[in-house]
Amino acid sequence: MSRNLYDLLGLICAVAFILALKGLSSPKSARRGNIIGAAGAALATFVVFFYKSDEVH
Amino acid sequence: MSNGLALLAIFTLAVFVGFEVVSKVSTTLHTPLMSGANAIHGIILVGAILVAGHAEPGLELILGIIAVVLATINMVGGFVVTDRMLEMFKGKKQGENK
Numbered sequence: 001m002s003r004n005l006y007d008l009l010g011l012i013c014a015v016a017f018i019l020a021l022k023g024l025s026s027p028k029s030a031r032r033g034n035i036i037g038a039a040g041a042a043l044a045t046f047v048v049f050f051y052k053s054d055e056v057h
Numbered sequence: 058m059s060n061g062l063a064l065l066a067i068f069t070l071a072v073f074v075g076f077e078v079v080s081k082v083s084t085t086l087h088t089p090l091m092s093g094a095n096a097i098h099g100i101i102l103v104g105a106i107l108v109a110g111h112a113e114p115g116l117e118l119i120l121g122i123i124a125v126v127l128a129t130i131n132m133v134g135g136f137v138v139t140d141r142m143l144e145m146f147k148g149k150k151q152g153e154n155k
Contacts, residue, residue: 025081
């Protein structure tokens with residue numbers, strides 16, 4: 001788990017959250033956006049358990 | 058580009074993205090917006106997990122675990138509640154508009 005991998009996963013989560021809010025522009029896309037945001041949050045929570053502070057910083 | 062300047066660039070762009078995205082939310086969806094934004098703020102669960110991971114056994118660890126439990130409830134509950142709200146907005150407004 002290199003630093004670049006953590007930064008990339010963080011970027012994916014940020015994009016997921018942006019899409020979650022973007023989906024709220026219309027009722028049709030709103031629910032799908034919320035699920036994408038939930039998936040991004042789950043990814044972030046899953047990844048943090050593998051974080052080793054001596055490895056990354 | 059130095060590291061500090063790169064971070065400043067990301068921050069500046071994020072401000073513009075946030076402004077544009079939130080201003081496009083339709084009026085009927087303002088309450089799910091509040092609920093969804095609350096769920097996204099639950100990302101501090103990641104911080105709580107990191108702190109609990111480095112906690113000394115004893116009071117520090119107990120508080121850390123309580124923090125993780127509360128943050129998990131906040132995040133998971135936030136997304137579930139938002140989904141329930143959005144269920145009422147399928148296409149035409151079928152449920153209560155609140």
